[in-house]
Amino acid sequence: MTAATPPPHDGPPPHDGPLVVQPLKRRHCAECRCGPLPFLVMEEGAPRCLDCADLGHLVFLPRGVTALTRRARAESGLSAVVVRFHRRRGRYERQGVLVEEAALARAEERCLADAEARRRRRERDARRRAAEDVRFTAAFAAEIRRLFPGCPATRAEAVAAHASVRGSGRVGRSAAGRALSEAAVASAVRAAVRHVDTPYDRLLMEGVPRHEARRRVRAAVDATLREWRTANGA
Numbered sequence: 001m002t003a004a005t006p007p008p009h010d011g012p013p014p015h016d017g018p019l020v021v022q023p024l025k026r027r028h029c030a031e032c033r034c035g036p037l038p039f040l041v042m043e044e045g046a047p048r049c050l051d052c053a054d055l056g057h058l059v060f061l062p063r064g065v066t067a068l069t070r071r072a073r074a075e076s077g078l079s080a081v082v083v084r085f086h087r088r089r090g091r092y093e094r095q096g097v098l099v100e101e102a103a104l105a106r107a108e109e110r111c112l113a114d115a116e117a118r119r120r121r122r123e124r125d126a127r128r129r130a131a132e133d134v135r136f137t138a139a140f141a142a143e144i145r146r147l148f149p150g151c152p153a154t155r156a157e158a159v160a161a162h163a164s165v166r167g168s169g170r171v172g173r174s175a176a177g178r179a180l181s182e183a184a185v186a187s188a189v190r191a192a193v194r195h196v197d198t199p200y201d202r203l204l205m206e207g208v209p210r211h212e213a214r215r216r217v218r219a220a221v222d223a224t225l226r227e228w229r230t231a232n233g234a
């Protein structure tokens with residue numbers, strides 16, 4: 001057999017350590033006769049149980065979590081690949097690995113530490129974004145009150161909070177500065193007045209086309225904005 005010859009049934013290459021098979025049929029250990037065997041090792045054409053094959057101290061780690069498997073095998077002095085024959089596909093397929101229990105525990109700790117580190121970083125990011133949102137909202141509300149001194153403070157804050165959500169989520173933080181332009185602030189206030197202080201939303205619900213609905217409420221919106229631009233705020 002040359003190096004290029006695949007192992008029987010295209011099993012994994014032999015440098016993965018001992019090859020352990022999950023048998024499809026009821027098999028018993030050729031040495032100690034125990035069985036049926038959940039795992040076996042073929043030695044000289046005969047099945048051996050894990051104990052007889054000196055692998056009985058290893059624990060099974062099913063495939064699925066790649067990082068855990070990689071680390072557990074790296075931590076384990078002795079490990080074995082577990083395969084099962086897939087009849088329809090006509091080949092052996094990897095089911096997991098057998099590793100030392102202590103190695104698995106260390107690997108799990110490392111993966112948990114990674115997950116914990118990621119969680120802490122997410123929390124820091126969330127706190128930073130929240131602080132940015134608070135600053136942005138305050139700046140936006142202040143700009144509204146500067147341009148519309150007659151706008152009630154609660155309304156200014158509501159408009160700013162809404163704009164902040166859009167700023168942080170939809171258009172990104174880099175747009176925050178642009179969003180504070182006079183035109184953008186006026187546009188946000190105008191939209192809020194249209195939705196809250198006029199029947200605009202009801203007209204839309206009744207099926208009035210958007211431009212027609214806007215036309216109908218324009219005078220009311222303009223009146224409120226004029227009032228807010230000049231009046232002394234509440």
Ligand SMILES: [Zn+2]
Nearest residue numbers: 029032049052
């Ligand atoms: Zn045995």
